[in-house]
Amino acid sequence: MRPLVLLVAAVAAAAAAEAAPAEPPRGPHRLVVGAELSAAVGPHDGGFFNYTSYEESAQRLARLSLTAEWRVSEPVALLGEVRDENLGRPRVYALYARVRPWRERAFDLQAGLIPPVFGAFARRRYGGDNPLIGYPLLYQYLTSLRPDAAPGSAGDLIANRGGGWRVRYPLGWGDAYPSPGLPVVNALRWDAGVQVRIGSEPVEASAALTQGTLSSPRVRDDNSGKQLSVRAVWKPVTGLVLGASGARGEYLSRSVRQALPEGRSGRGLQQAWGADLEYSRDRWIVRSEAIWSRWDTPALARALQALGLTGEVRCKLVPGLYGAARIDHLGFSRIDGPGGPVSWDAPVWRGEAGAGYTPFRHALAKVSYQRNWRNGGRVQELGLAIGQLVLWF
Amino acid sequence: MARLPMLALAVAAGAATPRPARAAAGSIRGRVEVTREPPAPDARPTVGELGMPAARDVPNRRRSVVYLEAAPQGAFEEHERGRTVMDQRNETFVPYVLAVGVGTTVDFTNSDRTYHNVFSLSKAKRFDLGRYARGQSKSVRFDRPGVVRVFCEIHSHMSAFILVFAHRFFATTDGEGRYRIDNVPPGTYTIVAWNDGETRGSRSVRVGDEGGVVEQDFVVR
Numbered sequence: 049m050r051p052l053v054l055l056v057a058a059v060a061a062a063a064a065a066e067a068a069p070a071e072p073p074r075g076p077h078r079l080v081v082g083a084e085l086s087a088a089v090g091p092h093d094g095g096f097f098n099y100t101s102y103e104e105s106a107q108r109l110a111r112l113s114l115t116a117e118w119r120v121s122e123p124v125a126l127l128g129e130v131r132d133e134n135l136g137r138p139r140v141y142a143l144y145a146r147v148r149p150w151r152e153r154a155f156d157l158q159a160g161l162i163p164p165v166f167g168a169f170a171r172r173r174y175g176g177d178n179p180l181i182g183y184p185l186l187y188q189y190l191t192s193l194r195p196d197a198a199p200g201s202a203g204d205l206i207a208n209r210g211g212g213w214r215v216r217y218p219l220g221w222g223d224a225y226p227s228p229g230l231p232v233v234n235a236l237r238w239d240a241g242v243q244v245r246i247g248s249e250p251v252e253a254s255a256a257l258t259q260g261t262l263s264s265p266r267v268r269d270d271n272s273g274k275q276l277s278v279r280a281v282w283k284p285v286t287g288l289v290l291g292a293s294g295a296r297g298e299y300l301s302r303s304v305r306q307a308l309p310e311g312r313s314g315r316g317l318q319q320a321w322g323a324d325l326e327y328s329r330d331r332w333i334v335r336s337e338a339i340w341s342r343w344d345t346p347a348l349a350r351a352l353q354a355l356g357l358t359g360e361v362r363c364k365l366v367p368g369l370y371g372a373a374r375i376d377h378l379g380f381s382r383i384d385g386p387g388g389p390v391s392w393d394a395p396v397w398r399g400e401a402g403a404g405y406t407p408f409r410h411a412l413a414k415v416s417y418q419r420n421w422r423n424g425g426r427v428q429e430l431g432l433a434i435g436q437l438v439l440w441f
Numbered sequence: 442m443a444r445l446p447m448l449a450l451a452v453a454a455g456a457a458t459p460r461p462a463r464a465a466a467g468s469i470r471g472r473v474e475v476t477r478e479p480p481a482p483d484a485r486p487t488v489g490e491l492g493m494p495a496a497r498d499v500p501n502r503r504r505s506v507v508y509l510e511a512a513p514q515g516a517f518e519e520h521e522r523g524r525t526v527m528d529q530r531n532e533t534f535v536p537y538v539l540a541v542g543v544g545t546t547v548d549f550t551n552s553d554r555t556y557h558n559v560f561s562l563s564k565a566k567r568f569d570l571g572r573y574a575r576g577q578s579k580s581v582r583f584d585r586p587g588v589v590r591v592f593c594e595i596h597s598h599m600s601a602f603i604l605v606f607a608h609r610f611f612a613t614t615d616g617e618g619r620y621r622i623d624n625v626p627p628g629t630y631t632i633v634a635w636n637d638g639e640t641r642g643s644r645s646v647r648v649g650d651e652g653g654v655v656e657q658d659f660v661v662r
Contacts, residue, residue, distance in 0.1 A: 082485045117486035127488050148493045156492025163489050173489035245492040249554065254491050286556055286574035328556065330571035367569040368562055408562055409592060440485070 082115045083441055086175045090434035095427030096213035097398070097420040098182055099190060100236050101228055102133060106183055107418070107434040110134055113141070115173075123148045129173075142238055154248040161267060162243050165256040165279045166293040168324040168337055169358075170235040175438035179333075179362040179372035180400050181416045182434070186339050186356035187235035189378055190228050192393045193343055193352070195264040196221045196301045198308075198316070200347050202392075206385045210394030210425025219347065220304035230263035230299070232320070232341050232354055232378070239265035239275070250283045261297035261318040262341070271305070273298030273315065287329050293322040299343065314346030331364040352392050353381035365403075372416075373401040394424025402434075412438040465652030470621040473505040473614050473634050473641075475661045480637070484598035497532035497598070502637045505661065506540045506604050507620045508611035510631040510643065526550055527591070527601060529557045534591060534601035538637075540613050542606055543586055550578040558594035565589050565605060590638075602638065627652070634659035 090107035093099065098106045115129045129142040144160030164170045169187050172178055182188075190212030192205065197220035199205045208215050212229035221227075241258030255278045260266030262277070275297020282290045300316025308314070320341040327334050336359045342351045360374040376398040380391040402416025414436040422428050479502035487494050522544040528535045530552040541547065549559045551573055559579070560569040565587025570579040572595070583589065586607040593599035604611070610630075612620040622632075627650045633643045641661040648655055 080484050080486050115486040115488050117488065123493075125493070127486060129486075129488050142488050146490075146493060154492075158491070163491060165491065171489040171491070174485065243491065248495075286554065287572065328572050330573065331569075333572075364569055364571065367560060367567040406562065409590075 078119050080117045080119075084111075084113045084115075084175055084438065085440070086111050086113075086436060086438040088181050088434060088436040090181075090432050093430065093432060095420060095422065095425065095430045097189065097396070097422070097430060098418075098432070099213050099228065100183075100188055101190065101231065101234055102236060103228060104133055106188060107181055107432060115142075123151065154246060154252070156245045158243045158245075159241070161238050161240050162256065162258070163238060164233070164235075164262070164265070165243055165254045165277045166262055166295045166320065167233055167279075167322045167339060168289075168291055168326065168335070170233060170238075174440065175436070176404075176412050176440075179360070179370065179404060179414075180374055180402050180418075181414055181436045182374075182398070182400050182418050183235060184337070184356075184358040184360075184374065185376040185378040185396055185398050186232045186337065186358055188231055189396060189398075191230055191232065191354065191380075193230045193263070193299075193345075194220070194227060195230060195270075195299050195316075196227070196303055198300065198304045198345050198347060200309075202348060202383045202385055205348075205352075205383065205392050206390060209390075209392070210422055210428075212393070219307045220301070232339055232356055233262040234265055237265040240267045241274070251281070253280045254278065258297070261299040262295050262320055263318055263343075264299045270301040270303075271298050271316070272302070275318075287327060289324075289326040291322075291324040293320075293324070293339075295320045300346075304346075308346050312346050314344055316346065317344045318342070333360075333362045335360045348383070350381075350383065352383070354393070355379050368406040369403065371401075371403045373399070375399050391423075394422045396423075397421040410440055414438070465650070466624045466626055467648035467652040468621060468623045468654045469507075469625055469630075469632060469646055469648065469657055470619070470654055471507075471657040471659065472618045473507060473620065473636065473659045473661060474618055475503040475505065475636055477662050479503060495532070498530065498535075500533050500535075500537035500601070502537060503614075503618065504536060504538045505614045505618070505620070505634055505636040505641070505659075506538060506611060507614070507622065507632060507634050507659070508540070508604075508606060509608070509622070509625070510633050512608035512610050513626045513628065522546075524548065527603070528552055529559070529593070529599070532593075532596050532599055534593075534599055536601070536613075538602045538604070538613060540604045540606065540611050541583060542609055543584060544582070545605070546580050546582045547603065548578045548580050551575055556595055557599075559591060560594055561589050561591050563587065563589045566603075569594075588638075604635065632657055634661065636661050 087110045112132045118126045125146045131141045132138040144162045147157045192208040192212045197217040200218045214226045215229045216226045239258035239260045243256035245254040258275045259269045261275045277295035279293040296319045299318045322339040324337040340355045342353045356378040358376045362372040364370045379395045380393045382389040383392045400418040404414045419431045524546045526548045528550045556572040558572045565585050566589045583605045589603040591601040612622045614620045627648045629647045642659045
């Protein structure tokens with residue numbers, strides 16, 4: 049990581065020096081800070097449908113988020129975000145430099161702990177950007193894969209089917225430390241690396257080289273592998289956004305590779321493709337996203353695959369009040385088990401519908417009802433009524 | 442939020458001491474000098490963006506409104522049903538401050554390539570115009586006096602003020618801070634300068650029976 053940071057710092061400094069006038073420009077908003085406090089309250093999620101990689105439930109979560117954007121000069125800005133969840137240890141969620149080396153060219157460079165290029169949902173930063181309280185399954189639901197442990201056989205996978213909250217595997221650290229599995233794309237952690245964006249409306253493209261993968265973003269490298277992710281966006285008319293994304297990187301840690309029995313090897317690749325759509329007009333916003341992902345596991349001959357679909361709609365009813373709904377599905381490929389072919393993790397469906405009310409501009413109160421269905425695991429069906437209050441400035 | 446009841450009171454009362462009719466009407470004019478640095482726009486950090494946000498204009502926060510706190514009897518019955526425009530250009534409301542009489546319709550035009558979604562949660566007028574594209578316009582009629590704070594739901598840095606008066610004795614300042622209120626009946630009035638969401642100063646002025654022009658300047662620090 050160190051050479052990467054040095055390279056980025058050098059590029060940023062060079063760009064800043066090239067563009068810096070004799071006197072620093074006096075922008076009207078050189079430093080912008082913001083804060084958001086959100087608190088979600090709901091019943092105990094006995095099926096762990098809403099738990100995240102931080103071992104918190106997204107529907108029983110108090111979060112304080114502090115964000116800052118410092119425009120150092122016209123072409124250079126520094127951005128960061130620190131989050132605290134349920135009064136735990138504060139975490140740096142984002143910390144990166146943004147550089148536009150040429151004023152007249154639509155070319156941007158970002159480096160550090162950066163927003164993900166892949167997909168659409170993970171960059172929705174603020175509470176108001178998510179009209180509901182829960183997350184799409186694709187970005188939050190914990191599968192039974194781990195980055196630091198791997199199944200030794202199909203039977204190990206099947207034993208953890210529908211139990212992504214606590215996964216044990218024989219290879220790596222899995223036996224010693226049962227741990228949460230990986231989501232298809234982790235929206236709650238950002239990856240460290242470098243990202244470029246070129247173009248502007250109606251077509252733009254982005255690419256990023258990062259330490260971790262979509263499922264397992266990382267600040268520090270743990271396997272000497274890098275992820276390349278790309279995204280293209282087309283906005284043919286105002287209000288319509290079409291996106292396509294791809295990513296490929298190594299998610300298995302070095303410790304798993306070292307624990308592999310002799311004769312077995314594998315880099316542990318995650319590859320993913322995604323397509324997303326957003327159309328908005330008048331009082332309506334409709335969003336849809338599909339992501340296909342595959343993970344190589346050293347002990348299994350066939351790669352494990354997952355396909356997730358999500359659709360969301362929001363409609364404003366009267367000033368300050370909206371209604372919203374989302375439907376999600378996450379399905380998994382089949383493997384050969386002792387009792388015949390079976391999906392390697394339990395397929396999940398989720399439906400959520402709710403409303404949001406803004407009594408004044410800096411507050412948003414949401415209520416929703418979420419229902420989950422899973423074809424496996426200890427709890428296979430669960431309904432949750434959830435409330436959330438979001439305050440921001 | 443103290444400014445809201447202040448303005449509501451101002452437009453509802455008739456406590457001035459105008460002279461009887463037939464006396465010549467006068468004018469009040471002057472300059473509002475805003476010496477303080479306008480505050481930064483109400484924006485949120487763009488942490489989730491994949492690059493520099495598009496360049497945008499900075500609203501003219503030096504534009505002020507000057508009005509009579511209490512108008513002559515009968516002034517409240519003269520409702521102008523006019524029409525005016527608040528544009529959205531380079532992610533900025535133009536003008537930043539609009540002063541209108543009760544009954545006025547404001548057309549919110551969109552001159553940007555992106556969507557805008559104008560809304561207000563103010564007590565004087567709650568509305569939400571939804572998302573609409575370049576070249577389109579949506580209208581709102583303001584039927585109650587008060588201060589209406591206007592925002593764009595998509596761009597958090599966009600905001601503006603619309604001051605709705607129940608009488609006609611108000612004016613907005615020009616590029617040099619100058620204002621002029623005409624046809625003021627003789628009498629003694631409290632004149633108020635308002636800037637960027639707050640009442641910044643008030644003075645007592647007297648328009649004589651012979652009419653004429655009364656000068657009154659303000660300095661906003």
